[in-house]
Amino acid sequence: xxxxxxxxxxxxxxxxxxxxxxxxxxxxxxxxxxxxxxxxxxxxxxxxxxxxxxxxxxxxxxxxxxxxxxxxxxxxxxxxxxxxxxxxxxxxxxxxxxxxxxxxxxxxxxxxxxxxxxxxxxxxxxxxxxxxxxxxxxxxxxxxxxxxxxxxxxxxxxxxxxxxxxxxxxxxxxxxxxxxxxxxxxxxxxxxxxxxxxxxxxxxxxxxxxxxxxxxxxxxxxxxxxxxxxxxxxxxxxxxxxxxxxxxxxxxxxxxxxxxxxxxxxxxxxxxxxxxxxxxxxxxxxxxxxxxxxxxxxxxxxxx
Amino acid sequence: xxxxxxxxxxxxxxxxxxxxxxxxxxxxxxxxxxxxxxxxxxxxxxxxxxxxxxxxxxxxxxxxxxxxxxxxxxxxxxxxxxxxxxxxxxxxxxxxxxxxxxxxxxxxxxxxxxxxxxxxxxxxxxxxxxxxxxxxxxxxxxxxxxxxxxxxxxxxxxxxxxxxxxxxxxxxxxxxxxxxxxxxxxxxxxxxxxxxxxxxxxxxxxxxxxxxxxxxxxxxxxxxxxxxxxxxxxxxxxxxxxxxxxxxxxxxxxxxxxxxxxxxxxxxxxxxxxxxxxxxxxxxxxxxxxxxxxxxxxxxxxxx
Numbered sequence: 001x002x003x004x005x006x007x008x009x010x011x012x013x014x015x016x017x018x019x020x021x022x023x024x025x026x027x028x029x030x031x032x033x034x035x036x037x038x039x040x041x042x043x044x045x046x047x048x049x050x051x052x053x054x055x056x057x058x059x060x061x062x063x064x065x066x067x068x069x070x071x072x073x074x075x076x077x078x079x080x081x082x083x084x085x086x087x088x089x090x091x092x093x094x095x096x097x098x099x100x101x102x103x104x105x106x107x108x109x110x111x112x113x114x115x116x117x118x119x120x121x122x123x124x125x126x127x128x129x130x131x132x133x134x135x136x137x138x139x140x141x142x143x144x145x146x147x148x149x150x151x152x153x154x155x156x157x158x159x160x161x162x163x164x165x166x167x168x169x170x171x172x173x174x175x176x177x178x179x180x181x182x183x184x185x186x187x188x189x190x191x192x193x194x195x196x197x198x199x200x201x202x203x204x205x206x207x208x209x210x211x212x213x214x215x216x217x218x219x220x221x222x223x224x225x226x227x228x229x230x231x232x233x234x235x236x237x238x239x240x241x242x243x244x245x246x247x248x249x250x251x252x253x254x255x256x257x258x259x260x261x262x263x264x265x266x267x268x269x270x271x272x273x274x275x276x277x278x279x280x281x282x283x284x285x286x287x288x289x290x291x292x293x294x295x296x297x298x299x300x301x302x303x304x
Numbered sequence: 305x306x307x308x309x310x311x312x313x314x315x316x317x318x319x320x321x322x323x324x325x326x327x328x329x330x331x332x333x334x335x336x337x338x339x340x341x342x343x344x345x346x347x348x349x350x351x352x353x354x355x356x357x358x359x360x361x362x363x364x365x366x367x368x369x370x371x372x373x374x375x376x377x378x379x380x381x382x383x384x385x386x387x388x389x390x391x392x393x394x395x396x397x398x399x400x401x402x403x404x405x406x407x408x409x410x411x412x413x414x415x416x417x418x419x420x421x422x423x424x425x426x427x428x429x430x431x432x433x434x435x436x437x438x439x440x441x442x443x444x445x446x447x448x449x450x451x452x453x454x455x456x457x458x459x460x461x462x463x464x465x466x467x468x469x470x471x472x473x474x475x476x477x478x479x480x481x482x483x484x485x486x487x488x489x490x491x492x493x494x495x496x497x498x499x500x501x502x503x504x505x506x507x508x509x510x511x512x513x514x515x516x517x518x519x520x521x522x523x524x525x526x527x528x529x530x531x532x533x534x535x536x537x538x539x540x541x542x543x544x545x546x547x548x549x550x551x552x553x554x555x556x557x558x559x560x561x562x563x564x565x566x567x568x569x570x571x572x573x574x575x576x577x578x579x580x581x582x583x584x585x586x587x588x589x590x591x592x593x594x595x596x597x598x599x600x601x602x603x604x605x606x607x608x
Contacts (some may be wrong), residue, residue, distance in 0.1 A: 181391050184528050205509040208526070217605050219521035222512070223512055226489050261608040301521050304565035304605055 002041045002066075003245040004112050005033045005238070006131050007121020008145075009046035009070065010102055013081030014278060016088060016228045024279035025056045028121030031231035034283045035238025035270040036119075037063040037289055038247035042238075043112050045069035045131065049077040057142045059284070067107045075100040088226055088270065089203070108134040117245040119237060122146050124155030125153055125160040133162055139250055142195060144237060150177050152205065157195060165252070166197035168237050174200045183208070187215070197251055199264065201233055206282070209264045211251070216261045219302060221272035221294070228278045232271040239263075239270030262295075271296045306345045306370075306378060307541070307549040308416050309337045310435050310447075311597020312405055313350035313374065317385030318582060320532045328583035329360045331382065332425030332448070335535035338587045339422075339542025339574040341367035341549035342595055346542075347372035347416050349435065351431070353381040353404045363588070372413045379404040392530055393507070411439045421549040423541060426450050427456055429464040436467055442555055446470035446499060448541060454481050462497060469556065470501035472541050478504045491519070501555055503544065503568065505537055513568045515555070520565045523606060525598070527578035532582045538576040543567075543574030566599075573598045 007029030010074040034036035035044035043066035052072060061065060067162060071136050078101035081094040106127055113136050121145030127229050128143055135141070142164045150173060157177075161167055167190065177193075187198055187210040198210040206220040243266040244251060244259070251260045269291055276282045311333030318325050347370035350423035356376060364371060382405035385398040410431055417440050424432040424447030432447055437444070446468045453461050454477060460480075465471055471494065475487060481497075482490035491502055491514040502514040510524040547570040548555060548563070555564045573595055580586045 142544055182528065182530070184526050202509070205506070206523070215524035215526065215605055216608065218525070218608075219510070219523060222488050222519065222521070224486065226486070258608065299608070301519055302608075304520065304524075304562065304569055304603070304606075 001117060001245050001248050002043055002115045003036055003117040003119060003241060004043050004045065004069075004115045004135070005036065005119050005121065006045040006106050006128070007032060007123055007234075008078055008104075009044070009048050009052075010078040010080055010101070010231060012279060013079070013095065014228055014230055015083040017084065017086055018225070018227050019278070020105065020280050024281075025059065026230065028234045029216055030060070030124075030273065031234035031280055032121055032238035032241075033060070033065050034063055034280050035235040035274070036242030036245070037065055038270070038286070038288055039065060039239070039242035040117075042242070043069060043115060045053045045106045045108060045112070047071045047073060047100050047104045049052055049073065049075040052077050063283070066112075069106075069112055071107075073100050077101075079280070082230075084229070087245070088229055106131050112250045116248075117142065117241060119143055119241045121234065121259075122149075125149050125157040129160040129163070130152070131154075132160075140165050140244065140252075142197070142241075144170065144233070145173065146169045147173055147176060160195035164195045166199065167195040168199045168201065170201045170203070170233065173286075174198075184215075195211060197260070199267075201236060205262055207236065207268060209260060211257070211260065214257070216264060216297070218268050221268060221298070221299075223272060229275050231280060232274045235274040236267040236271035238267075240267030242266070242270075243301055264289070265295055265298050268298065305421060305549050306347055307340055307421040307423060307545055308347045308349065308373075308412070308419045308435075308439070309333055309547050310349040310410050311336060311427060311538075312382055312408075313356075314382040314384055314405070315581060316534060317383070318534055319387040319398065319404050320530055320582075321388065321390055323530070323582070324529050325582050328364065328584055328585075332427075332538045334364070335538035335578065335584055336425055336542035336545075337364070337369050338367055338584050339539035339550070339578070340546030341369055342574070342590070342592055343543070343570070344421075345370060345417060345548035346546070347373060349410045349412060349416070351375045351377060351404050351408045353377065353379040357456050359599070367587070372417055373410075375411075377404050381405075386534075388536065390535070391431070392533055397477050410435050420435065420444065421545060423447055423545045425538065425541075425549070426453075429453050429461040433460075433464040433467070436464075444469050444494070444548065444556075446472065446501070446545075447475065448472045450479075451477055451480060453459050466498035468499045470503065470546070471499040472503045472505065474505045474507070474537065478502075484510070488519075493508045496543065502563070503571075505540060507533075510541065511568055511572060513564060515561065515564065518561070520568060522568045525572060525602070526605075527576060527579055528535060530579045533579050536578045536583060539578040540571040540572075540575035540605065545573030546574075569602050571601055572596070572602065
């Protein structure tokens with residue numbers, strides 16, 4: 001079943017210990033939809049400037065992504081540049097030029113409104129909320145957020161996630177949102193804010209899924225070379241939601257708990273592939289067979 | 305089968321966000337042997353001063369631990385004090401009084417020398433090596449080390465671990481010993497130094513077992529309350545080795561790979577219990593049934 005993805009479409013300048021690229025396709029919407037596209041059809045909502053390259057349009061189209069909701073306006077595409085530390089656990093932002101993204105006001109094409117799955121990338125909570133309101137009969141909705149919205153837009157964020165089925169967030173942000181250091185107790189507090197399903201991402205250490213009184217822990221994939229971690233969290237989200245949408249799963253049903261766990265593993269698989277090349281380049285030649293092989297690897301190194 | 309454990313026996317002063325104790329039983333040998341005692345007989349080698357309390361002797365005896373190798377000499381027992389940060393991921397040492405431990409020269413009682421399992425807690429590598437040399441026909445030997453020995457006693461440490469079957473080490477120390485940031489490549493380098501089995505501990509994030517070209521990832525247990533993490537790494541070691549010794553397993557045999565994975569989980573289980581009370585107090589009333597129940601919990605929150 002189809003999945004609507006909202007977020008940024010951008011160009012990034014990236015520097016890691018493995019090299020440097022001045023300008024490469026990026027943005028949360030881009031990474032999410034590319035990762036999801038291996039499981040289901042993604043319909044994106046975003047904005048780009050008139051500098052957005054035809055080759056990038058072609059790349060997204062080649063993955064079957066519906067671009068009807070990708071608005072093109074005069075001006076420049078959102079540009080971000082950053083440099084990673086030697087261990088790649090920290091990064092420093094060098095440039096953030098919002099450009100046309102500063103006035104992003106997402107409007108859903110008619111053909112998107114009845115999609116059963118909605119994934120809201122990290123944008124201002126009020127915008128996420130307005131997109132949610134444009135959907136008719138959405139079955140499973142959720143998204144990501146970040147420290148900036150948690151700290152400075154708390155009420156707006158709380159009103160937004162109250163309507164979500166799930167929240168995907170990293171561990172530091174979960175602690176900040178909950179005002180609680182212990183992850184298990186932080187998770188309980190966040191789930192009292194609305195989402196019945198919570199995924200806490202822990203970077204290289206994997207992810208934890210919370211639902212009801214239950215939790216599931218997925219380790220991070222142990223890559224031999226982390227080339228560039230940009231977008232890995234978004235690819236996790238795309239793999240997670242793409243898998244659920246592709247299988248037509250409604251994770252509120254008790255019987256689908258196993259599928260929800262599998263979705264977390266597929267999210268981890270997509271996040272790990274993302275790190276193997278600069279930007280989203282690994283998705284140019286990735287195959288479903290490689291994805292399933294890595295899924296089986298996860299089984300092999302966690303079973304006891 | 306019996307397990308010889310060598311390391312420090314100490315008193316600790318501890319302060320965590322949950323409270324403060326001025327003096328409580330501690331030391332690597334203590335934590336390792338207590339954790340191992342739930343699976344097998346531990347025979348300890350250590351030194352204490354004449355201030356070592358009868359009640360602590362009784363506690364160790366009540367767990368069936370063989371104290372023949374626990375030397376009592378004039379002077380004071382090793383004392384360490386530290387305070388943990390609010391998130392308990394860092395601790396600051398306030399006092400390190402080596403006292404009688406400064407002249408520790410481990411001598412194995414005759415009845416220890418033919419034990420098939422040997423676990424060397426974190427002490428000077430030359431002492432670890434001398435203990436190894438006192439054993440006859442040991443079947444499985446390994447231990448722990450720390451940044452200080454890696455940095456300032458490198459050659460001595462390398463000569464020591466060359467004779468070990470396994471090394472238990474935390475992730476920062478593994479990177480330091482290997483001179484390699486990537487854990488997978490660091491593991492390969494360390495295993496070329498001697499040990500055919502390597503366990504990298506990652507604190508709250510669990511542990512990774514490496515053997516041959518294979519690895520196994522165990523998550524950390526998600527405690528609702530981490531009361532005091534002191535000794536958790538040693539309890540991991542004690543649970544790991546205690547389980548192997550109790551089952552009489554020789555992990556060099558290919559068919560025992562599954563048992564080695566189970567040993568890592570039992571290590572994680574014992575590390576998690578250790579954090580539930582101050583010092584080693586949780587082991588006063590812990591039961592094997594509770595241990596096995598937590599083992600099943602690990603299965604439940606990792607299966608997919």
